[in-house]
Amino acid sequence: MSELNRKSPESLQDRLEQVVCLLEHEVAGEESLDQRGSLDELQLKLEELHPADVAYILESLPLDQRLTVWQLVKSDRDGEILLEVSDAVRETLIADMDSHEIIAAANTLDADELADLAPDLPRDVVRELMDTLDAQQRERLKSALSYDDDQVGSLMDFDMVTIRDDVTLEVVSRYLRRFEILPDHTDKLFVVDTEGVLKGVLPVKKLLVSSPDELVGDVMSDDPVVFNPLDDAGEAAQAFERYDLISAPVVDEQGKLFGRLTIDEMVDYIREESEAEVLNAAGLREEEDIFASVWKSVRNRWAWLAINLCTALIASRVIGLFEGAIEQLVALAALMPIVAGVGGNSGNQTITMIVRGLATGQVQAAHGKRLIRKEMGVALINGLFWGLVLALIAYALYGNAALSLVLLAAMTLNMLLAAFMGVVIPLARVSMGGDPALGSSVMITAITDSGGFFIFLGMATIFLL
């Protein structure tokens, strides 16, 4: 295996450590000659690395070390590395470049890649950049910029190999040999007519096994999966997963070939979406640069904290309504967070299931009644069982049978409320055209907190005092 380079992530980790070691040597280095030496060595190391690996190293370094490394990267690689780093890290790198450097980096990129970068660039740089492009590139950049982030149009590229359907495979093979290199992810050639209308696709697999004398029109597949630039990117990603696609044509309303989607963009999209889901669930607006300044992090986090504060305040006011009851029976104060907490956990389980099901399309509004019945069934069993466990513990602690019964009833009712709202909230938001995932956890927790306090303290007031 000596000639095979194992680019496994472990060795990537090793390389990161080497870079850090060289950097620290540089910082600690007392003689300037020595310092220069380790920087040169580092520069050589960086040149050997894949742009994605350099990006990974940049993301893993604190700001000062990151910028030292960034300065060492050859300027003709700046563009592809900027494409690979996360948005937050990209911002710090661009902030360190002057407009001349940015334009030089951008000029190494295709229109669709530029479109990914453009939103992060200073406005005047983008304008200057537009002037350096030829007409076709400018047209493509403008059209790529005109789509939303979650539309197919923003993810497509223009690296297509097109052929006619009335030539033989022999001719196609000779045509391909004229290329210096084929675009990445070329698993199929696109068959178009003279108007540029897509007639079908010729999988490379088919080209390789078929006789050279056959006509493209006879071996091509004429019902490929095609997309429109306005299609939803998430649904396109699901189609890529479902049909195991590598690339797929994008056509306009007239059926003209317009661009191409590839699996690598789809994988990035899937990863970003699932990351956003995890981050939003935890109350983070977007991915953070781990080494971002304290202020940047505060800005990323304050919105959800503010919402959380409001819901906590409402729950607090609900308790405030029953201060008299708590004064008379202080055990209520100790037990009420249990009712709220377990209800919140149970509600989060339900709402997560439903939001997932909606995202994959397996839950529809028509299933509402059936799902409510099922979830309330689960809640009833869990509520009665865990409520009983807790009621027994409470009896052992306080020796008050009536209090234990109220606790059992309140836990069960709060879990039923959580199950009902856990189904109804996401279905209602979808039917109003909203995103059922956004803040779902905060919403259900707000309901089970305030609801739990109200049910428990309210029942206590009626039955115990």
Add this chain to the structure above:
Amino acid sequence: MSELNRKSPESLQDRLEQVVCLLEHEVAGEESLDQRGSLDELQLKLEELHPADVAYILESLPLDQRLTVWQLVKSDRDGEILLEVSDAVRETLIADMDSHEIIAAANTLDADELADLAPDLPRDVVRELMDTLDAQQRERLKSALSYDDDQVGSLMDFDMVTIRDDVTLEVVSRYLRRFEILPDHTDKLFVVDTEGVLKGVLPVKKLLVSSPDELVGDVMSDDPVVFNPLDDAGEAAQAFERYDLISAPVVDEQGKLFGRLTIDEMVDYIREESEAEVLNAAGLREEEDIFASVWKSVRNRWAWLAINLCTALIASRVIGLFEGAIEQLVALAALMPIVAGVGGNSGNQTITMIVRGLATGQVQAAHGKRLIRKEMGVALINGLFWGLVLALIAYALYGNAALSLVLLAAMTLNMLLAAFMGVVIPLARVSMGGDPALGSSVMITAITDSGGFFIFLGMATIFLL
């Protein structure tokens, strides 16, 4: 566009609705002739569909309708459809088949596909199945079954096209034309010596653009990304993303070609991992069949509810310590959930960031001090700011300046605690070899609940009473 079949997800939704409509017609149909007619129509519809689409429809149907559709699927397609459905739904389908049907379905599959299915099959069926395989297939099935779910070995297939390095590309092209069809995701051919040791890979892209007279050895790439069957599947998936791979060879310790990884398996793995992350964060053990019985759902959810109950009970006992204080100043009961809740939200933000960073490798134990400093900085700012807002509101409500000051101090301290533990817990778990993501949210919430109540009520006891 008439000849192009737009397999967009919308039309998939349409097809699901057609199936449901036909099913309901069947159930409602009064004349048996009419009934038979709609089932026949449904069967025709199903035959036209991609196995992944049939799987999607099966997953979206309640159990009774699901089994009706499953009976209509031609038995030679059972195998590929079973591969596509989720684990929970697969269980319901297999439960409906006798061992004869299962073996017939399994016989249409490759060894690596069988390995995916085998864990869900009855034991005696697997044994019977083993006997029907030829020696090579049995060997492969056994080896695939010997790896963990998160090892490369469990995800690889054996559909490789291998060539020698001392032949011309012309010879390779002629060799390929002898195939009826090439394996899916064949973007490169594997170059091996007579011992089966991997020497390099020949990308199909390169084969297409190079002169037929060139030797494989001269155009092949001799440092491909390769994996070992024992490598971590998550790290392999990251390498696929990073280097935009379609397929990659898997070699054993001696460098012998053993199998192949493809992007479709990696995408499935990425999707499953991110789903597990979302589900675990919400306290669900695994993906649920939306239409599962109430009992199945209860089983899937009880473990996290039990843990949550324990942590809630501990928090309750902390409050119990201060019942005397609450009796004297009942406003404490109303305000304490705010301290706990906002601390929990803040701690979840921190721990999610750190767990993400650890998963991508960008956070290391060596960064601990720096990250603690940063997160506590964020917590200090948020704590003082939101604490002040809340202290003012509390003053407006209760007119007690000392109470407001205690509230401000408790909120800030609890958020500092949350930030500290949010960094320390995941780093500590990793250094002990654990999974930092599992139950991280439950753990940090337990700390901020109990800690928040303790800090707030404790300070109130000292300063207010």
